[in-house]
Amino acid sequence: MRKRVTLKDVAQAVGVHVSTVSRALDPKTRHLITPEIADRILKASERLDYRPNAAAYSLKTKRTRTIGVIVPDITNPIFPPIIRGVEDALADQGYFAILANTDGKAGREAAIADTLLWRGVDGLVLASVERHDRLVERLLAEAIPIVTVNRRVEREDIASVVHDDRDGMRRVLAHLADLGHTRIANIAGPQSFSTGRERYEAFESVRAALGLDPDRRLVVFASGFNEDEGERCTAELLDGGVPFTAIVCSNDRLAIGAIAALRQRGLACPDDVSVTGYNDMPMLDRLFPPLTTIRIEQYQAGAMAAELLVEMIEEAPEHRKPRHIVLPVELVVRGSTAPPSPARNAARPKGRGRKAAVSENPAAG
Amino acid sequence: MRKRVTLKDVAQAVGVHVSTVSRALDPKTRHLITPEIADRILKASERLDYRPNAAAYSLKTKRTRTIGVIVPDITNPIFPPIIRGVEDALADQGYFAILANTDGKAGREAAIADTLLWRGVDGLVLASVERHDRLVERLLAEAIPIVTVNRRVEREDIASVVHDDRDGMRRVLAHLADLGHTRIANIAGPQSFSTGRERYEAFESVRAALGLDPDRRLVVFASGFNEDEGERCTAELLDGGVPFTAIVCSNDRLAIGAIAALRQRGLACPDDVSVTGYNDMPMLDRLFPPLTTIRIEQYQAGAMAAELLVEMIEEAPEHRKPRHIVLPVELVVRGSTAPPSPARNAARPKGRGRKAAVSENPAAG
DNA sequence: TTGTAAGCGTTATCAC
DNA sequence: GTGATAACGCTTACAA
Numbered sequence: 001m002r003k004r005v006t007l008k009d010v011a012q013a014v015g016v017h018v019s020t021v022s023r024a025l026d027p028k029t030r031h032l033i034t035p036e037i038a039d040r041i042l043k044a045s046e047r048l049d050y051r052p053n054a055a056a057y058s059l060k061t062k063r064t065r066t067i068g069v070i071v072p073d074i075t076n077p078i079f080p081p082i083i084r085g086v087e088d089a090l091a092d093q094g095y096f097a098i099l100a101n102t103d104g105k106a107g108r109e110a111a112i113a114d115t116l117l118w119r120g121v122d123g124l125v126l127a128s129v130e131r132h133d134r135l136v137e138r139l140l141a142e143a144i145p146i147v148t149v150n151r152r153v154e155r156e157d158i159a160s161v162v163h164d165d166r167d168g169m170r171r172v173l174a175h176l177a178d179l180g181h182t183r184i185a186n187i188a189g190p191q192s193f194s195t196g197r198e199r200y201e202a203f204e205s206v207r208a209a210l211g212l213d214p215d216r217r218l219v220v221f222a223s224g225f226n227e228d229e230g231e232r233c234t235a236e237l238l239d240g241g242v243p244f245t246a247i248v249c250s251n252d253r254l255a256i257g258a259i260a261a262l263r264q265r266g267l268a269c270p271d272d273v274s275v276t277g278y279n280d281m282p283m284l285d286r287l288f289p290p291l292t293t294i295r296i297e298q299y300q301a302g303a304m305a306a307e308l309l310v311e312m313i314e315e316a317p318e319h320r321k322p323r324h325i326v327l328p329v330e331l332v333v334r335g336s337t338a339p340p341s342p343a344r345n346a347a348r349p350k351g352r353g354r355k356a357a358v359s360e361n362p363a364a365g
Numbered sequence: 366m367r368k369r370v371t372l373k374d375v376a377q378a379v380g381v382h383v384s385t386v387s388r389a390l391d392p393k394t395r396h397l398i399t400p401e402i403a404d405r406i407l408k409a410s411e412r413l414d415y416r417p418n419a420a421a422y423s424l425k426t427k428r429t430r431t432i433g434v435i436v437p438d439i440t441n442p443i444f445p446p447i448i449r450g451v452e453d454a455l456a457d458q459g460y461f462a463i464l465a466n467t468d469g470k471a472g473r474e475a476a477i478a479d480t481l482l483w484r485g486v487d488g489l490v491l492a493s494v495e496r497h498d499r500l501v502e503r504l505l506a507e508a509i510p511i512v513t514v515n516r517r518v519e520r521e522d523i524a525s526v527v528h529d530d531r532d533g534m535r536r537v538l539a540h541l542a543d544l545g546h547t548r549i550a551n552i553a554g555p556q557s558f559s560t561g562r563e564r565y566e567a568f569e570s571v572r573a574a575l576g577l578d579p580d581r582r583l584v585v586f587a588s589g590f591n592e593d594e595g596e597r598c599t600a601e602l603l604d605g606g607v608p609f610t611a612i613v614c615s616n617d618r619l620a621i622g623a624i625a626a627l628r629q630r631g632l633a634c635p636d637d638v639s640v641t642g643y644n645d646m647p648m649l650d651r652l653f654p655p656l657t658t659i660r661i662e663q664y665q666a667g668a669m670a671a672e673l674l675v676e677m678i679e680e681a682p683e684h685r686k687p688r689h690i691v692l693p694v695e696l697v698v699r700g701s702t703a704p705p706s707p708a709r710n711a712a713r714p715k716g717r718g719r720k721a722a723v724s725e726n727p728a729a730g
Numbered sequence: 731t732t733g734t735a736a737g738c739g740t741t742a743t744c745a746c
Numbered sequence: 747g748t749g750a751t752a753a754c755g756c757t758t759a760c761a762a
Contacts (some may be wrong), residue, residue: 001733005740006738006739006740007739007740008739011664013746015492016748016749017748017749017750018739018740018749019740019742019748019750019751020747020748020749021657022740022741022742022750023741023747025740029741030750032747034747034748037748038748046761047751049482052573052739053424053485053738053739053740054423054429054484054485055420055421055423055429055739055740056420056424056481056739056740056741056754057739057740057741057752058420058423058740058754059418059420059739059755059756060740060741060742060754061741061754062754064419065762066463069403073449074439074445074448074449075445075446075449075647075648077442077572077648080444080445081440081446081465083439084438084440084466087464087465087466088466091465091480096463097463097464098431098457098461098462098463099448099464100452101449101452101453101718115456118416118419119461120418120419120420205749219596222738232743248708254652257596260651273399279732280442280444281734283442283648283652284620286652287648287651287652287653288652288653290745302678316471351738361471364748371754371755371756372755372756373755381733382732382733382734383733383755383756384732384733384734384735384755384756384757384758385731385732385733385747387756387757387758388731388732388757388758391757394757396753397731397732398732399731399732402731402732417755418754418755418756419757420754420755421738421754421755421756421757422756422757423738424737424738424739424740424755424756425737425738425756425757426738426756427738441749447748478753487756557762574743635750663731
């Protein structure tokens with residue numbers, strides 16, 4: 001591990017003082033230096049392969065050029081693209097990311113934020129916020145630059161990058177209505193998250209706008225965005241006895257669970273019930289059936305969040321104005337949606353005989 | 366952002382000198398301090414919520430307690446669990462990870478390593494190495510602690526955590542042989558990676574040991590671990606005209622491509638051809654058919670790699686002895702493998718009529 | 731056992 | 747324009 005070259009080494013090589021070198025190397029102060037000397041300094045630092053010492057820089061400036069990224073769980077496939085977006089955008093600006101997983105536990109989240117702050121991160125990208133988030137309140141109080149991505153908190157003064165959930169839900173319902181569905185169920189996500197909430201609200205308002213059957217019993221709320229909840233909610237829907245021909249799910253994993261639950265009851269997707277997801281996570285096109293869903297720009301969202309954050313960090317605190325970005329979404333039609341089959345519906349399945357009526361099969365498998 | 370409390374503040378509060386505080390706070394030097402005073406210092410630092418300044422610590426000690434993690438692409442589902450393992454284990458030891466993606470480009474890899482080193486990482490976890498790796502050579506020359514995970518380089522002096530590929534391949538082939546397969550094809554991974562190489566070598570040696578048909582034409586080499594290559598290689602296998610009833614793939618993504626290619630030719634898995642994957646990435650159980658594969662302990666591998674690395678970092682350089690860890694694997698039998706159907710095989714498909722003989726369908730769809 | 735002081739590599743505030 | 751100098755917060759000989 002060869003000794004690292006410092007400002008002093010460069011100064012010695014050129015025959016000037018370190019402070020001169022420091023000024024010459026910083027574009028903001030270079031104009032203070034005689035161009036000819038500045039040039040020689042630049043050349044020498046190049047030749048010696050000088051790299052500023054990050055620790056010394058941080059100690060002096062109180063800035064680390066490091067930002068923390070807090071996600072629930074990197075293992076959940078919607079986060080990696082976001083993280084890559086964040087990292088790539090940060091790298092472009094000479095920043096680094098430190099990643100931390102909360103596993104959705106608020107206590108852990110607070111502890112993690114503490115550690116990151118102590119470590120001196122300049123700001124935080126939060127992919128794990130709830131609509132009313134204690135951690136965000138605290139960070140706001142301490143004036144730490146933050147931006148939320150994917151989800152947002154219900155405050156205008158916190159910067160965010162999210163996707164157009166209302167438009168997404170509108171596209172899903174329009175697609176289903178186009179196919180001829182009128183009795184459409186909804187597995188809504190947890191209402192403590194902005195995504196769960198907004199998709200649910202959009203479902204209700206769009207459903208009304210399209211003149212679809214507004215039966216309240218066709219909505220059931222999942223307590224988490226996962227396959228198990230998708231199964232449970234679907235069972236609940238089927239047991240409710242209210243007929244429907246399609247299920248709109250608040251995310252892909254709920255949809256995967258829904259399809260599994262239907263299959264357990266001897267119901268086929270999309271033959272008996274159409275199912276839609278949300279997020280377009282990887283591998284969805286390889287499932288059986290391939291899932292119709294809403295594609296969101298995860299990478300782009302991460303990248304923009306990082307840009308927003310760096311902007312805030314480099315802005316003087318008093319000029320910081322939290323920006324909000326809403327990214328467009330896209331409908332991806334695949335095999336899990338089809339026109340409702342006239343002779344069938346979920347509550348009164350008929351057909352190939354291998355199917356059982358819901359009433360004969362009250363409990364989930 | 367309230368002012369941070371420093372050693373000086375604690376010293377002032379207790380009425381001693383900073384150096385005394387520093388010593389009292391470090392378990393290694395605490396014995397030098399009068400217990401009673403040490404106690405008061407500990408209490409005060411607790412009360413004031415003292416946090417050591419990471420930059421100052423690094424500047425002084427040249428250690429950052431940060432390690433770099435280089436992966437090809439975090440978006441590839443086998444990496445997130447590894448990364449979580451690394452991060453969790455590091456967190457336990459008071460270290461942090463900075464993540465970087467190379468996208469498999471050697472040039473980018475070198476640049477990234479440079480940046481990380483300049484940033485002062487204490488060591489590196491490499492999940493992206495080739496069997497003969499230039500970057501590793503360079504890091505070795507500079508005496509940077511490194512450990513490779515998942516893959517390894519062909520040098521005994523580089524610490525590594527890998528999985529037992531020979532045993533995995535043995536289990537796969539034994540399973541297939543048990544089912545009655547004798548003509549088994551292999552889509553081998555890139556031979557520049559230890560995984561691709563070792564799985565291929567194990568395939569050959571186990572195939573011989575089990576007395577299976579050793580036809581060389583039943584092996585084809587993928588140039589990447591992805592679905593497209595799986596499709597291409599399967600087409601090549603089918604076009605080769607040598608009959609087989611099963612395809613062993615070097616990873617899951619190749620297997621997914623293989624199944625797609627079979628379907629394009631009107632061949633069903635596992636009815637006509639059994640297919641196996643390797644890695645057990647997420648969602649495999651939701652595919653159609655669910656994929657039989659080898660499960661590897663990704664999280665555990667990441668965690669052990671991190672522990673190994675920290676151990677090396679904290680060891681005096683002259684005592685560093687690279688350790689090699691090989692983790693056990695497990696066979697997961699799902700729906701993509703079945704006994705060979707006597708009337709059928711890939712080269713002479715018969716059956717439901719919707720199938721076409723290979724010779725009628727020479728090119729991939 | 732504790733205090734003193736130097737120094738890690740930078741940037742910022744002075745003088746000159 | 748450039749150089750000297752202090753300071754960021756910490757660790758660590760060395761002195762007391």
